[in-house]
Amino acid sequence: MPSVVSKFLDKSEQAFTKNQALLSSAVIGAALATYAYKIGYPLLENYMFKPNKECNSLNNNLVKLNQHQVLKNGDVRNEINSSGATHGDPKTKSAMCKRNRLRNSIPNFNLAFILQFLKLVRIMIPSLFCTEIALLGGHTVFLILRTFLSIYVANLEGAIVKFIVRKDSGNFIKQLGKWFAVAIPATFINSMIRYLESRIALSFRTRLVQHSYKLYFQNQSYYRVTVLDARLDNCAQRLTDDIETVASTVSHLYGQITKPCFDILIAAIALANLVKSRNSNILIGPVIISGVVVVSALVLRLVSPRFGQLVAQEAEKKGYLRHVHGRIVSNAEEIAFYNGHKVEQSHLRSAYRILTQHLEHMFAVKLWFVMLEQFLMKYVWSGTGMIVVSLPVFLPQVVKQVHPKKLKMLSSGLHDNTLSTDIEVVDDSVSERTQYFTTAKNLLLTGSNAVERLMSSYKDIVELAGHTARVATMFTVLEEASQGIYHKTVVAKKEQTGDFEVEFNGDQPVAKGKVFYSTNNEIIVKNVPIVTPNCDVICPSLTISLKPGYHLLITGPNGCGKSSLFRILSGLWPVYGGELTTPKNSMFYIPQRPYMVIGNLRDQIIYPDTYADMINKQISEADLRKIMELVHLDHIVERDTFHEVKDWTDILSGGEKQRMAVARLFYHRPKYALLDECTSAVSIDVESNMYQTAIDMGITLLTITHRPTLWKFHTYILQFDGQGYWEFSELNCVNRLNLKREKDDLLSKPNSKEKTARLTEINRKLGEDDNEVLISS
Numbered sequence: 036m037p038s039v040v041s042k043f044l045d046k047s048e049q050a051f052t053k054n055q056a057l058l059s060s061a062v063i064g065a066a067l068a069t070y071a072y073k074i075g076y077p078l079l080e081n082y083m084f085k086p087n088k089e090c091n092s093l094n095n096n097l098v099k100l101n102q103h104q105v106l107k108n109g110d111v112r113n114e115i116n117s118s119g120a121t122h123g124d125p126k127t128k129s130a131m132c133k134r135n136r137l138r139n140s141i142p143n144f145n146l147a148f149i150l151q152f153l154k155l156v157r158i159m160i161p162s163l164f165c166t167e168i169a170l171l172g173g174h175t176v177f178l179i180l181r182t183f184l185s186i187y188v189a190n191l192e193g194a195i196v197k198f199i200v201r202k203d204s205g206n207f208i209k210q211l212g213k214w215f216a217v218a219i220p221a222t223f224i225n226s227m228i229r230y231l232e233s234r235i236a237l238s239f240r241t242r243l244v245q246h247s248y249k250l251y252f253q254n255q256s257y258y259r260v261t262v263l264d265a266r267l268d269n270c271a272q273r274l275t276d277d278i279e280t281v282a283s284t285v286s287h288l289y290g291q292i293t294k295p296c297f298d299i300l301i302a303a304i305a306l307a308n309l310v311k312s313r314n315s316n317i318l319i320g321p322v323i324i325s326g327v328v329v330v331s332a333l334v335l336r337l338v339s340p341r342f343g344q345l346v347a348q349e350a351e352k353k354g355y356l357r358h359v360h361g362r363i364v365s366n367a368e369e370i371a372f373y374n375g376h377k378v379e380q381s382h383l384r385s386a387y388r389i390l391t392q393h394l395e396h397m398f399a400v401k402l403w404f405v406m407l408e409q410f411l412m413k414y415v416w417s418g419t420g421m422i423v424v425s426l427p428v429f430l431p432q433v434v435k436q437v438h439p440k441k442l443k444m445l446s447s448g449l450h451d452n453t454l455s456t457d458i459e460v461v462d463d464s465v466s467e468r469t470q471y472f473t474t475a476k477n478l479l480l481t482g483s484n485a486v487e488r489l490m491s492s493y494k495d496i497v498e499l500a501g502h503t504a505r506v507a508t509m510f511t512v513l514e515e516a517s518q519g520i521y522h523k524t525v526v527a528k529k530e531q532t533g534d535f536e537v538e539f540n541g542d543q544p545v546a547k548g549k550v551f552y553s554t555n556n557e558i559i560v561k562n563v564p565i566v567t568p569n570c571d572v573i574c575p576s577l578t579i580s581l582k583p584g585y586h587l588l589i590t591g592p593n594g595c596g597k598s599s600l601f602r603i604l605s606g607l608w609p610v611y612g613g614e615l616t617t618p619k620n621s622m623f624y625i626p627q628r629p630y631m632v633i634g635n636l637r638d639q640i641i642y643p644d645t646y647a648d649m650i651n652k653q654i655s656e657a658d659l660r661k662i663m664e665l666v667h668l669d670h671i672v673e674r675d676t677f678h679e680v681k682d683w684t685d686i687l688s689g690g691e692k693q694r695m696a697v698a699r700l701f702y703h704r705p706k707y708a709l710l711d712e713c714t715s716a717v718s719i720d721v722e723s724n725m726y727q728t729a730i731d732m733g734i735t736l737l738t739i740t741h742r743p744t745l746w747k748f749h750t751y752i753l754q755f756d757g758q759g760y761w762e763f764s765e766l767n768c769v770n771r772l773n774l775k776r777e778k779d780d781l782l783s784k785p786n787s788k789e790k791t792a793r794l795t796e797i798n799r800k801l802g803e804d805d806n807e808v809l810i811s812s
């Protein structure tokens with residue numbers, strides 16, 4: 036049977052030899068053509084279609100911007116739509132292309148990267164006498180030791196091979212003993228290198244994190260960069276993953292670059308000595324090697340994809356995926372009630388798909404580059420190494436003239452060291468040649484590995500440029516945001532601006548309003564416009580003046596700017612005009628959905644104070660218990676005690692959370708309380724008790740509410756009409772309640788022209804929506 040098969044194979048071999056040869060050539064040809072296309076076409080594309088590519092990247096940015104705006108505002112707004120132009124408008128597109136090009140330079144190994152990197156280095160290594168310098172010093176020492184060890188091991192291997200070839204067992208065992216003895220310091224040095232690299236990475240990370248946290252929490256920058264500025268797509272991703280990657284890459288690159296440099300230097304010296312010992316020319320080898328390395332480096336640089344840009348985009352897409360996950364976690368209950376898992380799943384899937392598509396593209400781009408890199412570094416360099424190593428063997432040696440006296444002495448077995456040193460005899464036995472070859476090969480390997488690591492570091496540096504750009508940009512934006520400098524592409528709608536027009540410097544709005552702190556606890560708003568972060572002017576000019584004890588009721592239809600006024604009073608939104616005078620640190624805001632902090636029940640009440648602040652204020656737990664009684668939450672204290680740590684956002688009901696927020700108000704007792712429908716889920720009797728208690732405590736109320744039962748606690752009223760106009764007056768509660776009753780009566784009557792007219796009139800006076808009028812008519 037085997038003979039049958041072999042005969043068949045023989046036959047088929049004869050029959051198919053020609054076809055096989057053709058097939059092999061076709062496969063090799065196809066592989067080469069694909070290779071050339073994959074490497075060459077992107078190059079060609081880079082030179083020929085550069086602008087288009089940038090516009091494509093702009094489109095990607097636009098998609099991102101749209102996503103971003105949807106996420107932030109709940110409705111789709113973007114710079115092109117809001118100006119009335121369309122995505123297809125070439126003028127707008129090219130203008131934006133230009134602006135985008137100026138703003139977002141592509142991360143690469145360039146001047147911008149060096150400047151950004153130096154900025155980060157100054158943060159990571161703040162002075163010459165810091166822990167990081169000590170760690171880097173230790174790391175450097177171990178790297179140098181490692182290099183010397185490599186050279187020693189290369190020589191040792193050469194000697195071992197020589198004694199094997201010579202069949203000299205005694206010396207072989209001696210060298211082997213040395214080999215094992217070296218292993219102990221070698222493993223220690225290697226482990227220390229790895230340990231120090233990780234320690235340096237952690238130290239760098241800590242410095243960057245501390246710096247970023249300082250900036251993030253300075254002047255409410257965490258709020259400003261999300262609401263008022265559009266430059267940071269996902270701050271959480273930059274604060275966590277990007278910082279970590281920068282720190283670990285820098286630490287890794289330090290070893291990756293310094294050690295190869297030592298390796299190259301020491302290996303070159305050792306190789307030169309070795310070649311010299313064989314009386315060969317020491318220049319030919321380095322010249323050939325340098326030529327090949329330089330050409331390879333140039334070729335690789337030419338065909339290198341934009342790794343910096345690719346990793347920056349990857350980080351951005353990862354950040355978006357994380358963001359979508361985060362939204363589901365924080366809105367789990369609402370989503371579950373709505374049964375909205377299908378929509379959420381589709382959002383998650385599409386975010387994941389965007390990431391995987393990008394990764395696939397990145398892997399494909401890397402594949403061809405890595406292939407070329409391997410080809411050059413593994414095969415071309417090895418071949419060159421073999422040529423260089425073989426030169427001293429094949430080329431005629433520079434045999435120096437041997438002194439006749441020495442020859443005579445050598446033949447008689449005597450040595451005279453006084454004779455001239457340039458009179459040498461080279462032992463060209465097989466064992467010596469083997470030793471030379473093994474040592475030289477090892478040294479060359481050390482050198483070529485070092486060059487390979489240096490060159491592949493270029494890829495790491497370009498990738499580092501991507502992360503560096505993200506972290507450095509974050510620092511810049513946080514610094515600017517804390518100083519009130521924002522960048523958000525906005526186009527004011529002229530028809531809405533009324534008397535007030537936002538002034539622009541380039542494409543950025545200028546906050547020209549003046550802000551003062553009052554010494555007598557007054558609030559004075561003088562001709563201040565209410566302008567959203569998108570530069571929509573909601574109210575062109577507002578003027579009100581409040582003193583402690585002036586309890587203000589704020590009413591008006593949805594979206595008329597009631598909460599926005601609170602944002603301006605609290606300093607969250609810029610003042611674009613007029614003058615604003617507020618007391619410093621005397622206002623306490625309570626929203627409709629209060630924030631529950633991580634911690635125990637006590638932490639919920641005293642937030643944003645810490646326990647130490649509470650002790651300093653001489654407030655005891657007995658006082659907290661009284662506060663909890665005032666807001667009817669004493670049962671929670673009985674149930675959970677003040678010290679139990681729980682997820683209070685999930686545990687407390689909506690009404691309980693609102694009462695907890697009022698407990699917070701009673702704990703802090705500010706001069707002014709900004710209450711934004713903060714008791715809408717609390718029963719009317721408890722709500723009234725709480726309002727009365729607040730007034731009794733001397734807190735002045737600024738209340739946004741739709742509940743008439745709260746009117747009686749207020750003395751002034753600010754009524755917005757939703758068209759940009761407002762009325763500020765003393766509140767006549769009886770009048771207002773009468774109007775409210777009349778309105779309720781009218782609504783139960785049959786429709787008529789008179790009814791509609793009167794309803795419109797009453798709604799105007801009450802500052803309420805005209806919806807009922809529309810429905811009843």
Ligand SMILES: Nc1ncnc2c1ncn2[C@@H]1O[C@H](COP(=O)(O)OP(=O)(O)OP(=O)(O)O)[C@@H](O)[C@H]1O
Nearest residue numbers: 262567568569573592593594595596597598599600
């Ligand atoms: N961060 C933001 N960026 C852009 N526009 C915003 C932002 N926050 C609010 N707005 C817009 O400002 C306008 C006024 O909002 P505001 O929250 O002040 O309304 P409101 O009077 O409190 O309404 P409601 O009674 O519904 O709470 C709305 O049109 C809203 O879309």
